[in-house]
Amino acid sequence: MSSNRQLTVSRAMAEAIALEMRTDPSVFVMGEDIGTYGGIFGATAGLLDEFGEERVRDTPISETGFIGAGVGAAMAGMRPIVELMFVDFFGVCMDSIYNLAAKNTYFSGGNCKVPMVIMTATGGGYSDAGQHSQTLHATFAHLPGMKVVAPSNAYDAKGLMAAAIRDDSPVVFMFHKGLQGLAWMASPEEAATAVPEEAYTLPFGEARVVRAGKDVTLVTLSMMVHRAMDAARALEKDGIDAEVIDLRSLVPLDRETILQSVAKTGRLVVVDEDYRSYGLTAEVIASVVEKDPGLLKAPPQRLAVPDVPIPYSRPMEQFVLPNAETIAAATRITLGKAG
Structure with a gap:
């Protein structure tokens, strides 16, 4: 039941x-x-x-x-x-x-x-x-x-x-x-x-569109889904309609859902709490560019942790972690609305 x-x-x-x-x-x-x-x-x-x-x-x-x-x-x-x-x-x-x-x-x-x-x-x-x-x-x-x-x-x-x-x-x-x-x-x-009481499974490799939108695609997972949703709500006040995708699994990676979204919005921001270099953000962007760079109307943006050890100091730690404000700022850049 x-x-x-x-x-x-x-x-x-x-x-x-x-x-x-x-x-x-x-x-x-x-x-x-x-x-x-x-x-x-x-x-x-x-x-x-x-x-x-x-x-x-x-x-x-x-x-x-x-x-x-x-x-x-x-x-x-x-x-x-x-x-x-x-x-x-x-x-x-x-x-x-x-x-x-x-x-x-x-x-x-x-x-x-x-x-x-x-x-x-x-x-x-x-x-x-x-x-x-x-x-x-x-x-x-x-x-x-x-x-x-x-x-x-x-x-x-x-x-x-x-x-x-x-x-x-x-x-x-x-x-x-x-x-x-x-x-x-x-x-x-x-x-x-x-959550249902009975047992159920979710297939790996199937991302979820958490929020539908038409202006820009935000791709992320785990905690950053919630940060991206906060950013999307803030952007909505400025008339920006962001689509938020929760990858749910990294391996296998649902590239098809990402491509379908970017084909609709033409803009891409990838957010990850992992380190920036050689990471998920680059993989997602490469997946789009390798398939069809013409899908993008503007350069993609990626937001991740700088390549430094996570600081113990709370202000320094918060500075390196992506948050709603930095996600919104990266989104505005790809929309040409930075300022």
């Missing part, structure tokens, strides 16, 4: 995991503080009480160890969900992620599947400094062998998580800590949405 109840992103993720665990005994969860504590960002709250320590496993502080164990469990027929507490910690376990999880299906000629979910917290804005505040979308999207998703709201989080658990490939599920709806961390109101 469907429901109009509102869930936060963290509750939607935990519900999706619980539903899959109830129907598939091969699904289990492990990571640091995911048991009694329920995950520091709430994504596993309540699971230990229902499923016990055999299927909800707190691990030592050894990302290399437990992510490597997850790869082995997946190849042995299980469907592990492994939480990497902060995406920034990938540095100590990248061999397990990329030389094992991502490559072993290829290395085995397709004989060994790795149905594993690595869920990890991303994003800044909370003075967590350079080792706890990165987004790193492009780091994982750049490396073949993994699917990469990044939801912006609770409905998408539940559907994408269920799809990730059922997928036979490794999936990196990147959830923004500022969207989780936790009492101690402010979250945009629109991140909590109506």
Whole structure:
């Protein structure tokens, strides 16, 4: 039965995991503080009480160890969900992620599947400094062998998580800590949405047009969807009608929806909380220019984090992160209305 109840992103993720665990005994969860504590960002709250320590496993502080164990469990027929507490910690376990999880299906000629979910917290804005505040979308999207998703709201989080658990490939599920709806961390109101009680999946590689418009296309994902919507509302007061696209997944990337939108608006602004160079912003722009540069009536704009470590200082951190004002300013530039 469907429901109009509102869930936060963290509750939607935990519900999706619980539903899959109830129907598939091969699904289990492990990571640091995911048991009694329920995950520091709430994504596993309540699971230990229902499923016990055999299927909800707190691990030592050894990302290399437990992510490597997850790869082995997946190849042995299980469907592990492994939480990497902060995406920034990938540095100590990248061999397990990329030389094992991502490559072993290829290395085995397709004989060994790795149905594993690595869920990890991303994003800044909370003075967590350079080792706890990165987004790193492009780091994982750049490396073949993994699917990469990044939801912006609770409905998408539940559907994408269920799809990730059922997928036979490794999936990196990147959830923004500022969207989780936790009492101690402010979250945009629109991140909590109506979520059906029953299980459902959302396909990877299908972007969502969050706001239809005719003057300019804003392409983004995760937290920046909410910043782009704030910018679109501000631009509307100036008579600018912006279309906002939530990519939802980076791999696969829905280039077709982007192209259809740009063909209509003729202008493109891409926003990402990841670093600017060699990133998602460039990939989206290249996808349009390679297909048909004639779609663009003006040079595209991209807005991302400068190539500097995320500062600890709150004013400095806020300065480097894209926001509604800087998105609106970039939009006005591509419309020739800067000033």
